[in-house]
Amino acid sequence: MLYHFLYPLSQDFSAFNIFRYITFRTFAAFLIATIFSIVWGQYFIKFMKRKQFGQIVRDDGPESHLKKAGTPTMGGVFIIGTIFVTMLVTANFFSIPVLVTLGVTLSYFLLGFCDDYLKVLKKNTDGISAKGKLLWQFATALLAGYFLISNGVIDTNLYVPFVKGPVLDMGWFYVLFIGLVVVGSSNAVNLTDGLDGLAIGPIVTSAASLGIIAYAAGHKEIAAYLFIPYVENIGELMVISAAIIGAGVGFLWYNSYPAQIFMGDVGSLSLGGNLGIIAVLTKSEILFVIIGGIFVVEALSVILQVGSYKLRKKRIFRMAPIHHHFELKGWPEPKVIVRFWIISIFLAMFAIATLKMR
Helix, strand or coil, rough: HHHHHHHHHHCCCCCHHHHCHHHHHHHHHHHHHHHHHHHHHHHHHHHHHHHHCCCCCCCCCHHHHHHHHCCCCHHHHHHHHHHHHHHHHHHCCCCHHHHHHHHHHHHHHHHHHHHHHHHHHHCCCCCHHHHHHHHHHHEEEEEEEHHHHHCCCCCCCCEEEEECCCEEEEEEEHHHHHHHHHHHHHHHHHHHCCCCCCCHHHHHHHHHHHHHHHHHHHHHHHHHHHHCCCCHHHHHHHHHHHHHHHHHHHHHHHCCCCCCCCCCCCHHHHHHHHHHHHHEEEECCHHHHHHHHHHHHHHHHHHHHHHHHHHHCCCCCCCCCCHHHHHHHHCCCCHHHHHHHHHHHHHHHHHCCCCCCC
């Protein structure tokens, strides 16, 4: 919002012309979000402790996690809060992709907040029912998809890595595809959020990758050079990505092992939905499977575990999601976290490299 007040002043004061550049506002967003989240985070943690809003640990989880019971949760409130405050300073609200992305993020934030609040209030791990969550998530994603297509913001073509042009025009079925991508991303990130700092690492690397793709897709010459679809005003999503990275770094300041606060569903559901809709807007839904490979593996491990037990009464992993499997194999929690981060960084770099391999 501040951008809309400062940039017009460039007609009289040339120094304000710097606000027209996405790159400047991207770096500014990262710095503002990092500093704000670190400063605000300490007060938020103290507030949650006073209110005794602590994490309810699953009874069927690893025994080593029982000691984490009572650790403040709902850290996603200050992550998403930081992102929105940063956007008020740096975002271009004339960009439809920015508005849709923030709208989806806010909707999933409200869902996660209600779910976390019910868990804390009732002191159990149930919260909102699974059907209720899916209904809310799909309604939001489908509405966003319909709006984007009906207003011509994006087309209905499907793009895949290593191929120069679109491989399929999905027509209005693309709306359903958008729903699956956004909801799948939201829930996959939610499943990954099980160890101190585990989820925020891949969130940061995914946001960085999608931000780079958004900048390229919003630049006609670069998009043509890389054979990726050009989307008007999509480059503004790089500013949001930078805010996610900054807020994530600030959150990690307190969430690193041993965690002083947990993200909660309010953070994981909203950040996952955010990444999902950015992947849709940048037409990189399939590439996002590589970028967010950690999230994909975590979700698949749960699907395979549940499916195997129902069909064969046997488990594939010692415990799902898969990060618990490695814990029970004897890996210390910090080792699991850092190794997953390393894989996430590798996948992000590989995904960016594929942009030229078309």
